[in-house]
Amino acid sequence: MIKEFMTQDHRDCDALYAPLEEAIAAQAWDLALERFVPFKEAMLRHFAMEEEVLFPKMEEFLGGGEGPIHVMKMEHNQIRGIIDALGEAIEAKDRQKALGYGETFMIMTQQHNMKEEQVLYTMAEQLPLDKEQILAQMQKVEGR
Ligand SMILES: [Fe+2]
Ligand SMILES: [Fe+2]
Structure with missing residues (x-):
């Protein structure tokens, strides 16, 4: 349930990137x-x-520290940095830079998402979590 919902959200994010890349390529x-x-x-x-x-819910069972969740959070920080750099390249109307950051974004995000879909979300499904509650709380998170 968590796995399906979050995997679909990965796909929805991908679907927003593709037309952005088209617009950059066309300048x-x-x-x-x-x-x-x-x-x-x-x-x-x-x-x-x-x-x-x-x-945080998963960490209640797995503990914090240097595990796979820590790696996922570090990757989020890296990807956020690339998204910001991409935005700056678009504002500067720099096609080459924007396409370069876009490609880096895609590669990093695909690898990140694959790890979550194959490992993290699968772990979440196996832990004794209140999945209905987690899903409801995630749906309440607003855009940043
Ligand atoms: Fe993630
Ligand atoms: Fe994710």
């Missing part, structure tokens, strides 16, 4: 800026659902 900068906003918001919201709701 349609107004359109790119317009598409960057909901894309960034969806990504930050997804990270917030994990960092504020799902991960």
Whole structure:
């Protein structure tokens, strides 16, 4: 249930990135800026659902420290940095830089999402968590 919901949210975020990349490639900068906003918001919201709701609940059982959740949070920070750099490249109308950051974003995010879908979310499903409550709390998280 958590796995399905969060995997679908990964797909929804991906779906917001593809048209953004098209606009950058076409150097349609107004359109790119317009598409960057909901894309960034969806990504930050997804990270917030994990960092504020799902991960703390999992850590109640797994403990904090240097485990896989810690790695996921570090990757979120890296990806947030790339999203900001991408936004700056779009504002600067720098096609080459924007496409470069976009490609880095895609590679990092695909690898990150795969680890979550194959490992983290599977672990979440196996832990004795109140999944209905977690799902409801995640759905209440607002955009950043
Ligand atoms: Fe994540
Ligand atoms: Fe995720």
